[in-house]
Amino acid sequence: MNRDMKQALSRALLLVLLLGLLIASLKVTVGWWRGELLLTEDGNWLWLALFPVLLVIWWRYFSVFGCKEPACLLPKDEER
Numbered sequence: 001m002n003r004d005m006k007q008a009l010s011r012a013l014l015l016v017l018l019l020g021l022l023i024a025s026l027k028v029t030v031g032w033w034r035g036e037l038l039l040t041e042d043g044n045w046l047w048l049a050l051f052p053v054l055l056v057i058w059w060r061y062f063s064v065f066g067c068k069e070p071a072c073l074l075p076k077d078e079e080r
Contacts, residue, residue, distance in 0.1 A: 015062050022058060025051040 028047035031037035039045040060066040 018054060018058055018062065021050070022054045025054055 025047045029051045
């Protein structure tokens with residue numbers, strides 16, 4: 001397996017892991033917001049604190065808004 005394949009596979013696995021953690025954190029955050037969950041039970045405070053961190057990681061590294069690949073960037077304006 002070459003280097004590019006390993007990098008693509010690890011990126012995909014990291015995305016799946018991140019989205020799983022983000023969904024779990026979102027579930028706890030919404031439950032807390034609605035008053036269904038207390039922060040003092042079962043470590044819910046940790047999930048609540050992780051939510052913005054996971055969201056920023058997803059936004060920066062995996063969303064199209066944080067993409068730094070040449071295919072994602074707008075073409076440079078050529079002044080004439």
